[in-house]
Amino acid sequence: QKILFLVYKATVAEDSAMENIVTEKKAEESHRQDSADLLIFILLLTLTILTIWLFKHRRFRFLHETGLAMIYGLLVGVVLRYGIHVPRDINNVTLSCHVNSSPATLLVNVSGKFYEYTLKGEISANEVSDVQDNEMLRKVTFDPEVFFNILLPPIIFHAGYSLKRRHFFRNMGSILAFAFVGTVVSCFIIGLLMYGCVMLMKQIGQLGGDFFFTDCLFFGAIVSATDPVTVLAIFNELQVDFDLYALLFGESVLNDAVAVVLSSSIVAYQPEGDNSHTFEAMAVLKSFGIFLGVFSGSFALGVATVSLTCPHVTKFTKLRDFQLLETALFFLMSWSTFLLAEACGFTGVVAVLFCGITQAHYTYNNLSPESQDRTKQLFELLNFLAENFIFSYMGLTLFTFQNHVFNPIFIVGAFLSVFLGRAANIYPLSFLLNLGRRNKISSNFQHMMMFAGLRGAMTFALSIRDTATYARQMMFSTTLLVVFFTVWICGGGTTQMLSCQHIRVGVDSDQDNSVSGVFLQIGPDGIERRSTKQESAWLFRLWYNFDHNYLKPILTHSGPPLTATLPACCGPLARCLTSPQAYENEGQLKDDDSDLILNDGNISLTYGDITVSTDATGTRTSGQPVGGINSDEALDRELTFGDHELVIRGTRLVLFELHGKKQNHV
C-alpha cells in the first residue's frame, strides 16, 4: 500500500505534443530494429538449411547442422560486434532514479503523463555505461526465459514423442541408471573438481568475485546434461547398433530432465543461518526433497494429464474425421501440460517429456493415420527450427554477450572435470550394469558413449538463464566453450570413432531381430541368472500386463476389448468403455505393444504363457496363422508402413518366431 511519489522538476521543458510524436517514433524505430534483428536469425537459419542440404547432398558427415549453425552464428556475432557502428541515438536517454525497492511495475510521471515500465532484470553496476553504448548488441540478446519456455519444450517433447519405445524399454534399467545415478555422480564429481579449481584460483588471486561450493555444484548439474543430437543423427544415417542408439538417446533424453530438476534444487539450497553457502544437513535434505518432489510431480503431471484427458477425448469423439481439429487438439493438449506444470510450480520441460512419451504410447493409437503423420511432421519441424535457432544463437552470443568472464584456469579445469565426470558416469556404471545384463555393454560401446557425451541446448539454456553474478557469468562463458568443443570435435569425429571402435553399422530392423533370437540361443548357458532376471522384471511384467489389459483398452482403440479382460461383474462398464474398433482389432493386431516386454529373451517366452493363461475367452487365434507370414512378406509390409508400424511388425515377427521355436523345443 505504500505508494511513493517522487517529484522531479524537469530541467528541459518540452512540448507535450512534440514529445508524443517522439515517443511514437521511438517505439516505431524500436519495432523496426526488432524486426531487423529477428530477420538476422531467420536468414541465419535459412543459410544453415541451405548448407545442410549441400552437406547431405554430398554425404559430408564431419559437420552436423547444429555445428554449422554455431559457425554461422559466430560469424554474424563477429560482424555485429566489430563490423557495425550504429550512430548513437541522442533521444535514447537512460534515467536513473534511486528508490528503495524494485517492483514489477513502475509508473513514471513525465510532465503529467504516466508511462508504465516493466522490470526486465538486474544489471551489474559496471554494465550501466554499456547500456548506452551497446544498445544494438543488447537488442539481439533474447530474454533467457525464451529458451526455457518457447524453444526447449518442442525439442524435449519431440524427443519423448519420437523415442523408439521398443529399444528404450528393452534397455530401460540401464538407461535409468545412467540418467539418474550417472547424472548425479557426474554432477558431484564435476562440482568437487571445480571447487578445487576455484580454491586454486583464489590462492593465486585470479578470482574476481564470490564463487561458492553451491555454484560449483550448479555448474556440475548444468554441464551434466548431454545432448548427442549430432551423434544420433549420424547413428541414424549409418544405422548403428540399435541398443547403443537406445542407450545414448534414452540417457540424453532423461538426463536433461534430471539436470533441470537437479540444478533447480541446488539453487533452492538455503541453510537456516543468514550466512549461507555452508553445509547443513537439513538444507541438503530439503534440497533432496525438492528434487524428488519436483521430479515426481512433473512426471506425474505429464503422464496424468495426458492419460486422463487426451486419449479419452480422442477416443470417444469422432475427431478422426476432422484431421485439422485433431491435430490442433493434440498440439494444445501437449502445450497445456507444459503450462499446467509451470503454473503448479513444477518443471514444464520434464512434464512435457513424459507427456510426449505418454502421447506416443496412448494418444497416438487413437489418431487417424493422417493426423499421426501431421503431428509427427509438425513436431519434427518445430524441433528442427528450435534446435538450429538455439545453436546459432549460441554462436552469436559468444561475441554479443557483454559480460563474458574467460578464466584460463577455470576453463581448463572445466574441460578436465567434464571429461572425468563423464568417465565416472559411464565406466563404473557400465561395469555394475554388466553384472546384471545378459546383453553386456561391450567396452567399445562404453568408449563410444564416453565420446558421445556432447553438451547442447539444455546446458546452454540452463547456463544463460541467470547471468547476474560473477560466478554465473564465468560459468556461462565456460559452458559455451564446452558446447562448442564437444559439438565440433566429438560430433565431427563420430564417424572416425565408430570405425576406430569397430562398431558395426548398417544394422536394419530385421537383422536386429535376429540378434534378439541370438539372445535366446545363448540363453540356456546363463541359466543361473534367469531367476534373478525374472525377479527384477517382475514389477515390469506386472505393469505391462496391467497396461496391456486395462489401460490400453480404456484409453485407446487398441488392445483386447475390456469385456474380455475385466471380471464379469464389471460387464456394463467394460462395454461402455470399449470402442467398436477394439472388437475389430481383436482378431488381428492384439499384440501391438509386445515390444514392451521384449527386454529379455526369456520374458518373451513367458509372455506367451501369460497371454494364453489370462485369456478366458478362448476364442483367440493363436500365433500360428500370423506366424505363417514369411519374412519377404513382412519386408514388403515394412516398406509400405511407416516407422512406427515397422517397429511393431518387426517385433511381432520375432515373438511368433520365438513362440514357434519354443513349441519346437517342447
Next chain:
Amino acid sequence: QKILFLVYKATVAEDSAMENIVTEKKAEESHRQDSADLLIFILLLTLTILTIWLFKHRRFRFLHETGLAMIYGLLVGVVLRYGIHVPRDINNVTLSCHVNSSPATLLVNVSGKFYEYTLKGEISANEVSDVQDNEMLRKVTFDPEVFFNILLPPIIFHAGYSLKRRHFFRNMGSILAFAFVGTVVSCFIIGLLMYGCVMLMKQIGQLGGDFFFTDCLFFGAIVSATDPVTVLAIFNELQVDFDLYALLFGESVLNDAVAVVLSSSIVAYQPEGDNSHTFEAMAVLKSFGIFLGVFSGSFALGVATVSLTCPHVTKFTKLRDFQLLETALFFLMSWSTFLLAEACGFTGVVAVLFCGITQAHYTYNNLSPESQDRTKQLFELLNFLAENFIFSYMGLTLFTFQNHVFNPIFIVGAFLSVFLGRAANIYPLSFLLNLGRRNKISSNFQHMMMFAGLRGAMTFALSIRDTATYARQMMFSTTLLVVFFTVWICGGGTTQMLSCQHIRVGVDSDQDNSVSGVFLQIGPDGIERRSTKQESAWLFRLWYNFDHNYLKPILTHSGPPLTATLPACCGPLARCLTSPQAYENEGQLKDDDSDLILNDGNISLTYGDITVSTDATGTRTSGQPVGGINSDEALDRELTFGDHELVIRGTRLVLFELHGKKQNHV
C-alpha cells in the same frame, strides 16, 4: 548523453539479500501467473475445438467456430472480472517518479543495485489506481502488437496461399474494384457519418474528450476491413457458387491489406501548423502518397523477395529429397518476407499476403508432393489456432479491458454507418462493374455480399493497437460490438440468407466448368462488348504470356522449357536455367496455369491461337489426345488428386472442350 541521477534516500532500509530473494520470488510468481493465464487461453481453445467437433458432427451451422470462440471468451471474461478476487499483494508496490522524458530503458538504483525497466506504454491518469487494483485483469491483457506481429501474419498468409487462383483471376477486375475503390468509399462514408454523429454528441454534451475528423476516418478505415471466415466456411461446406465465393474471398483478403495501409496513412496525416486536425491539401496529398508508397512497397517486397529467392532456391537445390528442410525453408522464407517489410517500414501483413500468393504461384510447383501437403497443413493449423485465439480473446476482452467507453449514440451511429458504408460499397460498384462484366453480378449475389460483410480479426487487431486516447477507447468498444453482432447475426444467418436469396448450392468443380461453357454460349449475343473486353484484358494477356513463357520456366520446373521460348541467341543461358524436369513435363502438363487466362470465354478461345503461334518447336501434342479423356476418367483423377491438382485438371478439361468446340464451329 544526458544521464540524470536521482538520489532518493530509502525510508525503509531492507537487507539486500532478503530483497534479492523477494525479487526472485516475485519473478517466479509472475512467471507462474503468466503460465496460468496462457493456460486459460489454451483450455478455451481446446473447449472450442471440442464444441466445434460436436457442431460439425451434428451438422449444426448456426454458429461458426469463431462465434463460439467469442462466446467462450465472454464467459471466461465474466468469471475473471466478477468471479475471482485475487488477494492484494503487499510487495507489489508501484513507484512513481516524475522525470522529464520517457526513454525506452530506465535504470533504477535500489540500494546500490541497478534494475533495468523497459517502457510498456503510456497509461492515462485515471488508470493509475487501476494498475494496483486489477493486476490480474491487466495480466490477461496481451500486448496489442502480438496480434499484428504474431497472430495476424499466419492468417493473412494462409488466405493468400489458399486463394483459389483460378476463380480469383477470373474475377480479378471486380475484386480489385471492390477492394480498393469499395474500401476507400466505405471508409469515407463511415468517416463522414460518424463525424456527424460526433458533432451531435458534442451538441448534447455527451462527448467526454477530443474526437477529431481524422479519428472518424480512422474508424471508417478499420471497420471497412471485412472478414467473412464464417460465411466462407459455410460456402465451402454447402459448395455455393464459385464466383460468389471468389468475389467475397478475394475482396476480404485484399481489403484487409487496403484497410491496414489506409488506417496507417490516416494516422500519418499531419498538417503543417501545430494546430493539427484541420484540412490541408498538402497533408492530404502526403497521406495519399504514403498510402500509395506503403501499399506498392509492401506489394513489391512481398512479390519480389519470394520470386527472386525462394523459387530459385527450391528449384536448383535438390531439396525435394529432404522434405523437412524444404518445409522449414519455405516457412522461414515466408516469415522473413514479413520481417523484411517491417524492418523496411512497410506493412508486413500486406507483404505477407502477396508473398503467400506468389509462393502458391511459383514456389508451390517446385516443392515435392509431401512438402506441398506439409506446408498446406502447417499453415492451415497456424491459421486455425491464430484465428480462434483472436476471436476468443475478443470475447474475453469485452469484460477484462479496463477502459471501455460505451456511448449509445456512437454505437447506434456506428451500426448505421457500417451498414450504409457497406451498401455504398457493394451496390453502386456492382452496377458499374455490371456494365463491363459479361457474367453479371446478379442482385441476389449483391444482397449476399452486402450481408456477408462481417468484421473480424483485422478490425479487432487494428482497433486494439492503440487505445490510449478517449476517442480510440470509444472506437475500440464500439468495434467489439460490431464484430460480435456481425459474426453472430450475419454469420449465423448465412444459411437462411442463402436459401432466401435462392442462391444455388452444391455446385461442384465439374458443374462449374459447364458454367464456363455457358458463358461461351451466351457470348455471341454480347458481341458488341467483345472488343472492349479484349482491350481491357490485353494487359492481362500480355502478363500471362510473359509469366507462362518466361517467369514460370525460370522460377519453377513447370511451363515450357526456356530453350523453346527464348530467342536462339540466349541458348546457353536458357539451357542453364531450364531444369531437367521442364523437358520431361513438356509433353504432358504444359498448361498448368491456363486457369489464369480463363477470365472470360473468348480469351480462352484466343489462348489456343496464342500458344500455337508462340510454339516454334512444333513438337507439341495438340489438345486431341488429352481432350479424349472422358469425364468419368477425369472424376476418377480428381478423387485421387488433391484440391490444388483438382482445379488444374478441371480447367484443362474445359480448355480442351472449348478448343474442341471451336474446331467444331470452324
